Amino acid sequence: MPSDPSGPDWKPLRRASAHELVIGAIEEQIAAGALTVGDLLPPERELAARLGVSRAGVREAVRVLESHGVLRSRPGVDGGTFVTPVPREALTRFLRLHIALSNFALEDVVDARVVLERASAARAATSHAEDGMTVMREALERMEAPGVSREDFNAADTAFHSGLAEASGSAVSAALTVSIRTALRGLILAAMQRSTSWEAVSDQLRAEHRAIYDAVAAGHGELAAELVERHIRSAADDLHLDPAAPGGRLSPWQ
Amino acid sequence: MPSDPSGPDWKPLRRASAHELVIGAIEEQIAAGALTVGDLLPPERELAARLGVSRAGVREAVRVLESHGVLRSRPGVDGGTFVTPVPREALTRFLRLHIALSNFALEDVVDARVVLERASAARAATSHAEDGMTVMREALERMEAPGVSREDFNAADTAFHSGLAEASGSAVSAALTVSIRTALRGLILAAMQRSTSWEAVSDQLRAEHRAIYDAVAAGHGELAAELVERHIRSAADDLHLDPAAPGGRLSPWQ
DNA sequence: TCGTTTCATTGGTCTGACCGCTAGATGGAC
DNA sequence: GTCCATCTAGCGGTCAGACCAATGAAACGA
Known part of the structure; x- marks a missing residue:
């Protein structure tokens, strides 16, 4: 019996798999500053030999980091x-997947959007970052073009909110905002496609x-x-409660 | 010469790689609702045969989705x-990596934290979700225990902010908040370790x-x-401006 | 000198093999 | 009949080796 009354506290010892070790090794180099944006990793074959794993293990690790927007591979001698440094696609895919899996309720996604975009709007009003304002203006023009298709309208809508986030000047909030809006793109487009009163809806938007x-x-x-919050919530209601949609949280994709 | 004055607009035709096709196929099944949480995928060998790719391609795709918290693999006959459905680890790793790469400036990360946690605090005050409040109380007790180590203090600090996010009742905001705080954990702990006036600092915290x-x-x-914002900003200042730290944005890790 | 060809290097993919793990089937001891 | 140890089939985990595809640079010829 151990002297410690609470027991020796054996930890589970989950043997790390090969590719996890490789990820850890690369992550370590990044955290240590030995690998920064633009740096080249050793060839897969060499890295595999150095780390004592097979090339498949290295490749799996590279895939994972690639999907996180940390690495990119290109064939050829050079x-x-x-x-x-391209985090957004990864964040978008992540959110899209988990929204589709209902790991995130649509309601909570909308709440998060409201929190982030309210802050973006408030800051944009004082900072006026010119890039974002220009993006917003162009998106408005595209939305207001005569005979704009629903696809184009939705793309311009996404661009508008991206511009708003950019105009706020905070990169992380902007990345989160853009990723959430982009992850919702398919759902919103489906709702627009279903709309039987598109003229009225689009005028409103x-x-x-x-x-x-x-x-x-x-x-x-x-x-x-305040306007952003009302806009997001009313659009979400239209999306959620569309009478043409069958029941269920993710019905537009079913 | 093409009749269209703007040109035929050739698109680059990026040939999708095998593992991307597999990811797309799986994502499609998820989006269609044919795959939901708990469902089992076909064996790797069979899936590879059905999709017409090698097992390596399937495995790379599985790794990617695994790293996004969407899949999990286990050996054995069953x-x-x-x-x-475990999105958080993936989000944390994602943020940690990009913070380490300076793709996200620490200042912007702090801004995002302020936005999210201000909202969490305001909502928690009205919702009082009991789980979160309990987590916060326990974290406070651990922080106030006599002779608590800096590691334990930092862990309790993380837990406190997690509890606050949970108490707000919004899953997405909570996941983002917890992931950001966890991604910063190493940096904050390093700053705590460096502190030469730990007693005063910890009393303040x-x-x-x-x-x-x-x-x-x-x-x-x-x-x-308001208190949360001031707390986060002053803690970030201590982290950032610690005189013992060498210059540079991510110095604690260098 | 300039354009063409060849070549080496790198990631991309596939094949086939073997290992370790584990629920369930098997079979023997009582 | 019951219970326990053992065996087995099927799965992911890993590896080695091979060939393909892309690419830039060096070698070469007009």
Whole structure:
């Protein structure tokens, strides 16, 4: 019997798999600063030999980090696997998958959007980062073009919210915002496609977007935040409660 | 010469790699609702044969989805690869990697934390989800235990903010909050380890956490949000400006 | 000198093999 | 009949080796 009354506390000792070891090794180099954006990794064959694993193990690790937007591979003599800085696609895929799996309730996703975009709007009203404002203006023009298709409208809608997030000047919030909106893109487009009163709906959306832009441009942060929240929630309601949709949380994809 | 003045607009035709096709196929099944949490995928060999790719391609795809918290594999006759709902680890690794790569400036990470946790605090004050409140209380007790180590203090600090996020009742915000705090864990712990005035610093942190908890428990949402923001920003300043740290954004890891 | 060909290097893919793990079938001891 | 140890089939985990595809640079010829 051990002297410690609480017991020796054996830890489970989960033997790490080969590819996890490789991921850990690469992550370690990144954390230590020995690998930064633009750097080239050793060839797969060499890295496998150095780490004492097979090439398959290295490749699986590279795939994982690639899917996280950390690495990118290219064949060719000048090619190789190098460190890259493109986090958004990974975040989008992540959210899209988990939304599809209902691991995240649509309601909670909307709540998160409201929190992030309210903050974005409020900050954008004071910072006015020109890139984002331009993106928003162009998106408005595309939405207001005569005879715009629902696909194009949805793309412009996504771009508008991306621009708003960019205009806020905070990269992390912007990445989260854009990823959430992009992950929802398919759902929103499906709802738009189903809409039987598209003219009225799109007029409404155009007016809301325009009002948000004006509030931001005029520097009215609190108003912009309020408009964004109402816009997101009413759009979500339309998405959620569309009478043409069969029941169920993720019905548009079924 | 093409009749269209803008040109035929050749798209690059990026040939999708085998594992991307497999990921797409699995994602498609998930989006269609044919695969949900708990479901078992076909054996790797069979799936490879059905999709017309090698087992390596299937395995690379499974690895990627596994790293996103969507699949999990287990050997054994009853084992297999099944759909699983554990998004947080994946989100944490993602953020940790990109913070380490300086793809996300620490300042922006802190901004995002402020936005998310202000909202969490305000909501927690009205919702009072009991799970989260209990987690916060226990974390406070651990922080206030005599002779607590810096590691344990940091773990309790993380737990406190997790509890706050849980108490807000919104799963997505909570996942984002917890992941950000966990991704910063190493940095914060390093800063704590370096601290030459740990007694004073930890007293300060204990007081701030206690004040936040009291404000939430008393239902003072706006006060709680304000306290959380000040707490996060002052802690970030200590982390960032610690005189013992060498210059540079990610110095604690260098 | 300039264009063409060849070549070496790298990732991309596939094949086939063997290992370790584990629930369930098997079979023997009582 | 019951219970326990053993065996077995099927699965993921890993590996080695081979060949394909892409690419830039060096070698070569007009």
